[in-house]
Amino acid sequence: MKTRKTAILTSAIALTAVITISCKDGNKKESAMPMSNEMHQEDVNESDTSMDATQGMEAKEIVNGYLSLKEALVADDSDRAAEAGGKLVTAFENFDLSGYSDSEQKELKDIIENGSEQAEHISDSPMKHQREHFKTLSKDITDMVAITGTDKKLYEQFCPMYDGGSAWLSASNEVRNPYYGSEMLTCGKVQREIN
Amino acid sequence: MKVLKSIGWILLIAFVVIQFIPTKRNQSDSVSKADFLMVNTVPSSVRQTLQVSCYNCHSNNTDYPWYNKVQPAAWYLEHHIKEAKSELNFNEWADYSNRRKKSKLRSIINQIEDDQMPLDSYTLIHRDAILSEKNKMALIGYMTALRDSLK
Numbered sequence: 480m481k482t483r484k485t486a487i488l489t490s491a492i493a494l495t496a497v498i499t500i501s502c503k504d505g506n507k508k509e510s511a512m513p514m515s516n517e518m519h520q521e522d523v524n525e526s527d528t529s530m531d532a533t534q535g536m537e538a539k540e541i542v543n544g545y546l547s548l549k550e551a552l553v554a555d556d557s558d559r560a561a562e563a564g565g566k567l568v569t570a571f572e573n574f575d576l577s578g579y580s581d582s583e584q585k586e587l588k589d590i591i592e593n594g595s596e597q598a599e600h601i602s603d604s605p606m607k608h609q610r611e612h613f614k615t616l617s618k619d620i621t622d623m624v625a626i627t628g629t630d631k632k633l634y635e636q637f638c639p640m641y642d643g644g645s646a647w648l649s650a651s652n653e654v655r656n657p658y659y660g661s662e663m664l665t666c667g668k669v670q671r672e673i674n
Numbered sequence: 675m676k677v678l679k680s681i682g683w684i685l686l687i688a689f690v691v692i693q694f695i696p697t698k699r700n701q702s703d704s705v706s707k708a709d710f711l712m713v714n715t716v717p718s719s720v721r722q723t724l725q726v727s728c729y730n731c732h733s734n735n736t737d738y739p740w741y742n743k744v745q746p747a748a749w750y751l752e753h754h755i756k757e758a759k760s761e762l763n764f765n766e767w768a769d770y771s772n773r774r775k776k777s778k779l780r781s782i783i784n785q786i787e788d789d790q791m792p793l794d795s796y797t798l799i800h801r802d803a804i805l806s807e808k809n810k811m812a813l814i815g816y817m818t819a820l821r822d823s824l825k
Contacts, residue, residue, distance in 0.1 A: 589771040589772075589773045589774065590773065592771070592774065593771070593773050593774050593777050596774075596777070597777065607788075608784075611780070611781075611784050614780075615776075615777045615780060619773070622773075
């Protein structure tokens with residue numbers, strides 16, 4: 480009996496040691512670079528050879544990623560939102576700044592840095608946090624679109640109740656609230672149309 | 675019994691060996707010009723709170739506890755501090771873009787409101803780092819005003 484007790488204790492200690500050590504390694508974030516490079520390549524090939532078309536594609540990828548994230552939050556689907564957040568990080572990484580003026584590049588760099596940090600948090604946080612970061616991200620995307628333009632019409636919508644008033648972008652003028660989801664699905668109004 | 679004994683020995687030896695693996699200490703002699711407390715006019719009560727409850731991990735200077743001399747505790751701390759600084763380093767405040775500052779301030783406010791910072795694992799040892807309601811109000815008030823002052 481005593482032997483058994485000692486055995487359990489010993490293995491518990493060993494396990495703790497192993498976990499502590501492996502935790503350290505496990506937390507190193509894997510780089511998503513190889514994959515993003517591939518995707519980037521694809522985009523370039525798909526689009527026309529002109530510079531403008533490429534730019535449009537990259538901004539479009541970010542806007543589309545943002546919109547599917549918004550849909551996931553509207554649907555109260557935290558897992559899908561996390562997945563969309565991860566894709567958005569990649570889309571931000573793919574953004575090619577060349578072709579924009581110096582001041583635009585500076586602004587876009589700030590937007591990408593901040594936006595991708597928000598997207599990263601969204602990819603590994605519970606719903607409440609995802610929504611907090613979505614608010615910051617929405618501002619980033621809105622400012623980005625002001626520089627890059629958008630091929631599809633977007634609607635800036637606004638909910639006065641969430642966190643002292645919060646805006647988001649939607650591809651439809653129908654209000655579907657990503658900050659509250661089913662709790663208050665239609666709270667908000669269209670504030671502005673962006674072409 | 676013989677097997678157990680040898681496992682015990684192996685663990686003991688492993689424990690001793692890992693004590694010799696060095697960790698990078700988070701300490702710097704120079705005072706950063708970009709530091710949050712240098713570039714902002716921070717009231718002394720808020721300054722005090724930030725230094726006691728936040729700066730140990732969110733800056734380039736850590737006042738290490740005794741158990742940092744023992745592995746694997748030192749690894750655990752090193753990892754936490756590295757992650758904390760990549761999220762927010764008060765010593766680099768002035769280098770952040772206004773956009774980033776605003777989003778950091780928003781996160782600071784949210785984390786304090788939700789009692790997510792300082793971490794429980796930190797306040798477990800550092801009892802003085804626990805934020806009182808008064809501390810929280812002062813911090814949130816200051817950070818909100820700072821956020822609103824940024825363009």
